[in-house]
Amino acid sequence: MPPAALTLPVPDDYVLARDVCSYGYFLLAPNLWSPHERRFITTLNTSRAAVTLTISQPPRHTRSAKPRSAGPITSARELLSTRGRPLHILPDRPLPPRDERLVRDQLTRMLNLTTTTRDLREFHRLDPRFKPLGRGRLFRSPSFFEDVIKTVTSCNVTWPGTISMNTRLCATLGRRSPTRRHAFPTPQALAAVAPARLRATCRVGYRDARLVDLATRFADGRVDVEWFENPSTPDADLRAALLDLPGVGPYAAHNILQLLGRYDHLPLDTESVRHARNVLSFKGTSRSLMKRIDAHFAPFAPHRFRSYWFELWNFYEARRGHSWTWDPATTGTTFTAAQLKP
DNA sequence: GGTAGACCTGGACGC
DNA sequence: GCGTCCAGGTCTACC
Numbered sequence: 001m002p003p004a005a006l007t008l009p010v011p012d013d014y015v016l017a018r019d020v021c022s023y024g025y026f027l028l029a030p031n032l033w034s035p036h037e038r039r040f041i042t043t044l045n046t047s048r049a050a051v052t053l054t055i056s057q058p059p060r061h062t063r064s065a066k067p068r069s070a071g072p073i074t075s076a077r078e079l080l081s082t083r084g085r086p087l088h089i090l091p092d093r094p095l096p097p098r099d100e101r102l103v104r105d106q107l108t109r110m111l112n113l114t115t116t117t118r119d120l121r122e123f124h125r126l127d128p129r130f131k132p133l134g135r136g137r138l139f140r141s142p143s144f145f146e147d148v149i150k151t152v153t154s155c156n157v158t159w160p161g162t163i164s165m166n167t168r169l170c171a172t173l174g175r176r177s178p179t180r181r182h183a184f185p186t187p188q189a190l191a192a193v194a195p196a197r198l199r200a201t202c203r204v205g206y207r208d209a210r211l212v213d214l215a216t217r218f219a220d221g222r223v224d225v226e227w228f229e230n231p232s233t234p235d236a237d238l239r240a241a242l243l244d245l246p247g248v249g250p251y252a253a254h255n256i257l258q259l260l261g262r263y264d265h266l267p268l269d270t271e272s273v274r275h276a277r278n279v280l281s282f283k284g285t286s287r288s289l290m291k292r293i294d295a296h297f298a299p300f301a302p303h304r305f306r307s308y309w310f311e312l313w314n315f316y317e318a319r320r321g322h323s324w325t326w327d328p329a330t331t332g333t334t335f336t337a338a339q340l341k342p
Numbered sequence: 343g344g345t346a347g348a349c350c351t352g353g354a355c356g357c
Numbered sequence: 358g359c360g361t362c363c364a365g366g367t368c369t370a371c372c
Contacts, residue, residue, distance in 0.1 A: 152366095152367095154365095154366090155365075155366045155367070156349085156350085156351095156364085156365040156366040156367070157350085157351070157352090157364085157365055157366085158351090158352075158353080158364060158365065160352070160353080161350095161351060161352065161353095161364095161365085164351090164352085165351095199350090203350090203351065203352090204350085204351090205349075205350030205351055206348090206349045206350050206351095206367095207349095207350085207367095208350095210367090246367095246368095247366090247367070247368095248367085249366060249367045249368080250366090250367090251366060251367085252366075252367085269365080269366070270364075270365065270366090
């Protein structure tokens with residue numbers, strides 16, 4: 001018997017194409033956005049095995065709920081035509097009730113479905129530039145663990161290197177689903193690898209011991225995930241705890257904060273400096289530009305990261321087209337500073 | 343508190 | 358095909 005499809009309700013403003021293709025992690029394994037099919041494919045860990053999900057958002061008036069091959073979205077009207085429509089989810093194996101709950105919980109985190117329409121309205125009131133397309137939700141990973149590891153694999157490396165590390169981590173250490181796609185490694189799987197083997201197989205370089213150390217802390221409970229995910233934990237406490245993690249410095253800590261839904265800190269890196277020089281026409285040393293760009297986005301508090309990020313995103317899209325049209329194998333590998341020099 | 347240098351990998355480039 | 362250079366954030370030692 002073929003596996004039963006699931007339906008996942010979403011907030012009234014939710015648009016799958018726009019909101020999946022809102023942060024670079026949608027281009028990293030085990031995620032795959034297909035611009036031609038207009039569907040998102042990912043592989044998640046459940047209680048014992050992996051499951052691959054094909055997710056689409058059929059517009060109203062579609063007789064069949066099956067994802068259709070319609071080519072990339074070409075207009076804002078077309079993009080927004082699926083707004084608020086429930087997601088259609090096709091798993092590659094039957095899901096017992098417990099696994100179905102795990103899948104729903106992970107997708108809710110990943111697609112940021114708990115962000116409220118009220119929260120987005122507040123952001124758009126502060127920064128109306130992103131109201132017409134309704135931008136504001138940011139894609140993230142199905143777990144805090146995966147967000148932390150992905151962030152560490154994005155430090156001190158060019159974007160193709162980050163893509164390569166995540167692809168190899170999944171292929172080497174991730175569980176395999178029936179359709180032969182691999183989930184992201186669990187903390188236990190990553191903690192069990194010798195650093196030298198991790199370096200050799202996943203090409204993570206000097207990050208080897210740090211990644212295993214991180215995974216071990218998650219696996220043995222020293223990292224209290226519920227505390228990190230708890231909205232009542234103060235930002236300052238979260239930041240301090242993140243900086244205590246191996247491989248996490250100021251940039252990574254601020255990036256993980258935004259992935260936790262805390263948008264008042266900017267992860268400043270060389271990309272920020274490029275943006276300050278090329279787009280905002282600021283002048284000065286890298287150090288002074290970082291201070292200046294931090295101050296520049298102060299009026300958007302507590303949504304500073306959203307304003308900063310979607311401004312950067314607009315810059316990429318002005319050169320490569322809208323993110324939901326990017327082919328993961330070509331455009332998706334070339335959208336950071338070094339590749340976008342005039 | 344600030345800074346210099348090491349840490350790895352992969353891509354670009356010159357020969 | 359080989360060697361060299363460079364980009365990228367964190368960590369440690371040192372002042």
